[in-house]
Amino acid sequence: xxxxxxxxxxxxxxxxxxxxxxxxxxxxxxxxxxxxxxxxxxxxxxxxxxxxxxxxxxxxxxxxxxxxxxxxxxxxxxxxxxxxxxxxxxxxxxxxxxxxxxxxxxxxxxxxxxxxxxxxxxxxxxxxxxxxxxxxxxxxxxxxxxxxxxxxxxxxxxxxxxxxxxxxxxxxxxxxxxxxxxxxxxxxxxxxxxxxxxxxxxxxxxxxxxxxxxxxxxxxxxxxxxxxxxxxxxxxxxxxxxxxxxxxxxxxxxxxxxxxxxxxxxxxxxxxxxxxxxxxxxxxxxxxxxxxxxxxxxxxxxxxxxxxxxxxxxxxxxxxxxxxxxxxxxxxxxxxxxxxxxxxxxxxxxxxxxxxxxxxxxxxxxxxxxxxxxxxxxxxxxxxxx
Amino acid sequence: xxxxxxxxxxxxxxxxxxxxxxxxxxxxxxxxxxxxxxxxxxxxxxxxxxxxxxxxxxxxxxxxxxxxxxxxxxxxxxxxxxxxxxxxxxxxxxxxxxxxxxxxxxxxxxxxxxxxxxxxxxxxxxxxxxxxxxxxxxxxxxxxxxxxxxxxxxxxxxxxxxxxxxxxxxxxxxxxxxxxxxxxxxxxxxxxxxxxxxxxxxxxxxxxxxxxxxxxxxxxxxxxxxxxxxxxxxxxxxxxxxxxxxxxxxxxxxxxxxxxxxxxxxxxxxxxxxxxxxxxxxxxxxxxxxxxxxxxxxxxxxxxxxxxxxxxxxxxxxxxxxxxxxxxxxxxxxxxxxxxxxxxxxxxxxxxxxxxxxxxxxxxxxxxxxxxxxxxxxxxxxxxxx
Numbered sequence: 001x002x003x004x005x006x007x008x009x010x011x012x013x014x015x016x017x018x019x020x021x022x023x024x025x026x027x028x029x030x031x032x033x034x035x036x037x038x039x040x041x042x043x044x045x046x047x048x049x050x051x052x053x054x055x056x057x058x059x060x061x062x063x064x065x066x067x068x069x070x071x072x073x074x075x076x077x078x079x080x081x082x083x084x085x086x087x088x089x090x091x092x093x094x095x096x097x098x099x100x101x102x103x104x105x106x107x108x109x110x111x112x113x114x115x116x117x118x119x120x121x122x123x124x125x126x127x128x129x130x131x132x133x134x135x136x137x138x139x140x141x142x143x144x145x146x147x148x149x150x151x152x153x154x155x156x157x158x159x160x161x162x163x164x165x166x167x168x169x170x171x172x173x174x175x176x177x178x179x180x181x182x183x184x185x186x187x188x189x190x191x192x193x194x195x196x197x198x199x200x201x202x203x204x205x206x207x208x209x210x211x212x213x214x215x216x217x218x219x220x221x222x223x224x225x226x227x228x229x230x231x232x233x234x235x236x237x238x239x240x241x242x243x244x245x246x247x248x249x250x251x252x253x254x255x256x257x258x259x260x261x262x263x264x265x266x267x268x269x270x271x272x273x274x275x276x277x278x279x280x281x282x283x284x285x286x287x288x289x290x291x292x293x294x295x296x297x298x299x300x301x302x303x304x305x306x307x308x309x310x311x312x313x314x315x316x317x318x319x320x321x322x323x324x325x326x327x328x329x330x331x332x333x334x335x336x337x338x339x340x341x342x343x344x345x346x347x348x349x350x351x352x353x354x355x356x357x358x359x360x361x362x363x364x365x366x367x368x369x370x371x372x373x374x375x376x377x378x379x380x381x382x383x384x385x386x
Numbered sequence: 387x388x389x390x391x392x393x394x395x396x397x398x399x400x401x402x403x404x405x406x407x408x409x410x411x412x413x414x415x416x417x418x419x420x421x422x423x424x425x426x427x428x429x430x431x432x433x434x435x436x437x438x439x440x441x442x443x444x445x446x447x448x449x450x451x452x453x454x455x456x457x458x459x460x461x462x463x464x465x466x467x468x469x470x471x472x473x474x475x476x477x478x479x480x481x482x483x484x485x486x487x488x489x490x491x492x493x494x495x496x497x498x499x500x501x502x503x504x505x506x507x508x509x510x511x512x513x514x515x516x517x518x519x520x521x522x523x524x525x526x527x528x529x530x531x532x533x534x535x536x537x538x539x540x541x542x543x544x545x546x547x548x549x550x551x552x553x554x555x556x557x558x559x560x561x562x563x564x565x566x567x568x569x570x571x572x573x574x575x576x577x578x579x580x581x582x583x584x585x586x587x588x589x590x591x592x593x594x595x596x597x598x599x600x601x602x603x604x605x606x607x608x609x610x611x612x613x614x615x616x617x618x619x620x621x622x623x624x625x626x627x628x629x630x631x632x633x634x635x636x637x638x639x640x641x642x643x644x645x646x647x648x649x650x651x652x653x654x655x656x657x658x659x660x661x662x663x664x665x666x667x668x669x670x671x672x673x674x675x676x677x678x679x680x681x682x683x684x685x686x687x688x689x690x691x692x693x694x695x696x697x698x699x700x701x702x703x704x705x706x707x708x709x710x711x712x713x714x715x716x717x718x719x720x721x722x723x724x725x726x727x728x729x730x731x732x733x734x735x736x737x738x739x740x741x742x743x744x745x746x747x748x749x750x751x752x753x754x755x756x757x758x759x760x761x762x763x764x765x766x767x768x769x770x771x772x
Contacts, residue, residue, distance in 0.1 A: 003771075005714050005730045025411055028434060031732035048414060048434035286725055286748065301722040308694040308748070328391050336687040339672055344391045346417035362672065362694070385389075 004298055006031045010050070011298075012070030014057050015077035016043030018345040018355070019274050019290075022282070023076060024048040026291045032298075037066045044346040045076075060084045067093055074251065074297050076273055078106055079154075096198070096250040096297035097272040104247065105272050109152040109179055115267055118246045121239060122267040123182045123258070127152070131175045138167055148181040149173060161217075184266060186258040190226055191277040192240035194253045195292045198299035202244060203292075204237045205285065205305045208277050210256075216353060221373055222313040223366060224280045232263055239265045247272075252293045254278060276315070276358075283341055283360040284311035309339075310366035312373040316342070316357035316382055318350035324384030326350040328357075334376045339363050342380075356382050390684055392417045396436070397684075398456030400443055401463035402429030404731040404741070405660050405676075408668070409462060410434040412677045418684075423452045430732040431462075446470045453479055460637065460683050462659055464492055465540075482584070482636040482683035483658040490633065491658050495538040495565055501653055504632045507625060508653040509644070511567045513538070517559060520566065524553055529566055538563040547603070570652060572644040576612055577663040578626035580639045581678045584685035588630060589678075590623045591671065591691045594663050596642075602739060607759055608699040609752060610666045618649055625651045633658075638679045640664060662701070662744075669727055669746040670697035695725075696752035698759040702728070702743035702768055704736035710770030712736040714743075720762045725749050728766075742768050 003009065011027065013020050016038030027034045028048055036049040039056055046052045055062040057077065063084035067073045072094045073085070085099035104114050115122040126143075128134040137143050145167075151160035151174065163183060164170060189212065193205040209226035210219045226233070240255040247253065254275030256268040278289035287295070287303025295302055316328075325348060334340050339362040347356055359376050363369035389395065397413065399406050402424030413420045414434055422435040425442055432438045441448040443463065449470035453459045458480045459471070471485035490500050501508040512529075514520040523529050531553075537546035537560065549569060550556060575598065579591040595612035596605045612619070626641040633639065640661030642654040664675035673681070673689025681688055704712075711734060720726050725748040733742055745762050749755035 002718075003713065005717065006712050006732055006734055021414070024434075025414065028407070028411065028732075029727075029729055031730040047436065048410075050433065287727075291727075295721070300718055303721070303727075304724050326392050327389065331391065332388075332686060335681070335689070338690050341415075341673075341677075341689075343415055344417040346392055346414075348392055 002299070004030065004032050007033075009033060010035060010070045012037075012066060012073040013045070013049070014063065014066070014073070014075035014080045016040065016045035016049075016052065017076060018044050019076040020045030021048070021345065022279075022343075023274065023290045023293065026288075026294050029291070030294065032294070035066070035070055037062065042348065047346075057081065064088065067095070072096060072297060074293070075102075078102060078272065082106065097253075098248075098250065101247045101249055101272055105270060107152050108150055108269065109177060111269065112179060112181075114246070115243075118242075120243055120246060120267055121265060123148075123184050125179045125181045127177070127179045129177050131170065131173060131178065134178060134180065135167075135170065138170075143180055146183050148183050150179050150181060152177040152179065184258050185261050187261055187263075188226065188228065188259040189268070190228070190236055190257040190259055190265075191222075191275070192236055192255045192257065193275060193278045193281075193289055194240045194244040194249070194255060195296045195302050195305070196244045196249050196251070196253070197296040197302055198250050201302050202241060203302045203305050204241055205278065205281065205289070206307060207233050207236045208280070210277060218317065218353065219276060219315060220377070221370070222277050222280060223370060224284065224307065224311050224313075225366065227366065228259065232259060232265070235263075235265050239267065243267060243270060251296045252278070252289060276313075279343070279358050280311035280313040280360055282343075283362050284309050309362040309364060310369050311363075312361045312366070312369040314359045314361070314373050314377050315355060316359060316380065318352050318354040318356055318382045320352045322382070322384040323351050324349060326356060327383050327385040329381040329383050330379045334359065334380050337361075337372055337375065339369070340372065340376060350382050350384055388685070390416065390418050393419075395419060396421060396456045398423075398453060398459040399431070399435070400449065400452070400459070400461035400466045402426065402431035402435075402438065403462060404430050405462035406431030407434070407731065408665075408729075409660065409676045409679065412674075412680050415677070416680070418680070421452070421456055423448065428734065443467065450474065453481070458482065458683060460679070461488075464488060464658065468492065483639075484634075484636065487633045487635055487658055491656060493538050494536055494655065495563060497655065498565060498567075500632070501629075504628075506629055506632060506653055507651060509534075509568045509570050511565045513563070513565045515563050517556065517561045517564065520564060521553075521556060524556075532569050534567040534569050535559060536565050536567060538565065570644050571647050573647055573649075574612065574614065574645040575654070576614070576622050576643040576645055576651075577608075577661070578622055578641045578643065579661060579664045579667075579675055580626045580630040580635070580641060581682045581688050581691070582630050582635050582637070582639070583682040583688055584636050587688050588627060589688045589691050590627055591664065591667065591675070592693060593619050593622045594666070596663060604703065604739065605662060605701060606763070607756070608663050608666060609756060610670065610693065610697050610699075611752065613752065614645065618645060618651070621649075621651050625653065629653060629656060637682045638664070638675060662699075665729070665744050666697035666699040666746055668729075669748050670695050695748040695750060696755050697749075698747045698752070698755040700745045700747070700759050700763050701741060702745060702766065704738055704740040704742055704768045706738045708768070708770040709737050710735060712742060713769050713771040715767040715769050716765045720745065720766050723747075723758055723761065725755070726758065726762060736768050736770055
């Protein structure tokens with residue numbers, strides 16, 4: 001019999017960033033004991049864990065020894081040592097999401113091939129083992145411009161992705177394994193969070209719409225629900241659910257999608273964990289994404305995914321011109337606006353475009369929430385103190 | 387200029403029970419540094435505080451030394467050393483709520499006199515310095531039966547209150563200072579949480595309705611909003627606001643009220659802190675009571691108090707027949723019900739009627755929420771493990 005609450009059970013979390021921190025709100029609510037490991041001695045998730053240790057998440061021995069001391073192991077970041085997870089599974093440890101899923105997601109080339117094998121809709125692509133191989137294909141005129149270049153490994157927050165219009169655009173790119181992908185003319189970038197528990201119970205959250213910053217290639221607003229037709233909503237949720245089922249995923253899977261100009265739904269990429277596009281759920285959903293992740297990996301019944309209210313999420317990123325001890329300018333002004341909740345991740349130092357927090361705006365009407373979000377965005381600045 | 391977020395500012399909290407624990411969710415969300423002191427080395431609020439120390443809250447030196455190390459001092463329990471708070475205020479420390487307010491609330495006799503002096507509506511009463519004095523008044527036929535006996539100090543969760551129908555009912559009562567109060571025939575027991583910040587901004591939460599257990603004299607269900615007329619709602623909020631203003635209160639004030647048979651509103655008693663009757667706000671309100679308390683004592687703008695959805699709160703108390711390591715029987719069954727969120731306070735040991743947690747139920751319709759709450763109540767049991 002499962003007994004997680006106020007018991008000797010221990011959940012291990014690889015990574016102590018803001019996702020880990022927000023996951024800990026839920027382990028505290030349920031009084032589930034946790035251990036966290038992160039390389040940063042001042043990691044945001046240091047404080048509310050029962051144990052916290054400093055360690056390199058890419059190091060085989062660190063992850064192995066950490067995993068052996070807990071009952072269930074999860075992660076809040078994909079770049080962790082995969083071989084250690086595989087070894088832990090061999091030893092009978094419960095690792096959710098599984099090493100197998102992570103293997104298929106860590107490398108975007110393998111991820112794309114997985115979609116192709118499972119007839120999951122995604123943009124056409126071709127893989128290259130190196131930049132040299134890609135250049136050769138271009139010279140042989142096997143590759144048309146423009147296209148999207150993606151590094152197979154290590155991409156994050158817009159890094160590792162470029163639109164290539166002519167051969168010279170390749171010059172600044174690294175020498176790594178990569179792919180070319182069709183440049184899809186799309187109406188919207190959407191995302192769906194899918195929760196699937198150990199027993200296979202599955203639920204999707206409403207489709208969200210991601211508005212990107214015109215130049216910084218970072219998400220500026222996440223709107224939930226997305227301003228799309230019921231038909232597109234259904235199609236997107238169905239595709240996302242098929243992806244989770246194909247992976248036999250356990251935990252949360254954030255599925256990023258393109259809505260094409262003729263309303264096709266194509267998979268862009270996935271993240272096997274709570275996701276920035278689900279932060280709105282803390283204030284707006286019956287069950288927030290962090291509680292849902294816990295429920296899924298502990299094989300508890302999944303919670304309702306419907307919303308109490310419409311919501312917009314705004315990322316709080318460091319101002320482009322500031323580095324140093326953080327100061328949240330005008331935070332009191334935004335706290336006066338109705339339905340506005342700031343989340344401060346707890347990073348002492350701001351840097352240009354560093355994710356320092358986010359702000360949730362809830363309202364009965366998504367268009368009103370969007371207006372307030374714009375006021376929030378204009379008002380608050382993440383700067384350094386003098 | 388105020389700078390609380392990811393800064394060197396430190397909030398001190400006297401008491402580390404479940405109220406302190408839930409307050410810490412909000413200090414984490416805002417990244418406000420905290421120190422907590424509590425006599426229990428396994429206090430629920432031990433974990434997410436930046437510092438935690440073991441100490442006696444009634445001890446002058448402990449409270450004084452603790453208070454000197456923080457920038458703002460608050461409490462989650464009323465039974466703390468008052469003289470230390472007075473000394474800290476003399477030294478210029480910000481103590482919210484103030485020592486002056488606490489002085490008037492700690493002693494129910496002083497509290498009642500305060501209402502009388504400020505023409506605030508409350509049941510008629512008479513104070514006695516001892517049980518002997520009360521007995522004497524009864525012998526002189528100055529006191530009619532039945533009446534409500536209340537101890538001036540130390541009452542909690544139904545302790546310190548008795549309905550006295552005849553002289554023999556006095557026998558089990560302690561020898562302490564006490565009062566007799568008119569026994570009010572009432573329709574409803576209501577409560578209103580009032581938030582008032584340092585600058586005097588004031589907001590009330592919707593009126594909640596408390597349904598008591600027929601025998602245990604503990605609140606069984608809290609319904610928000612209360613099933614009362616708009617007129618009674620307005621009257622109750624107005625009385626509650628007048629109480630907060632009269633105290634010049636800073637922080638949350640939970641005002642418990644009687645709705646009499648002819649729809650008068652009488653003050654029963656108050657608590658100068660987040661309160662059991664406000665737990666529903668975590669899931670149901672734009673701003674939950676713990677965040678609101680923080681905003682008030684840090685002189686930040688108060689948040690919206692309206693609700694996203696109707697809500698019922700059920701207390702999880704230890705089963706009458708169980709003592710020992712806690713087990714939450716059937717918790718998975720209630721987690722399957724829509725809109726149901728359990729909160730586990732993190733007490734390892736259950737005892738008869740000990741408050742171990744609570745469950746929130748949210749729904750569009752308060753009557754549906756009430757039905758689900760009854761199913762929750764019937765299903766979950768707080769027992770000890772074999």
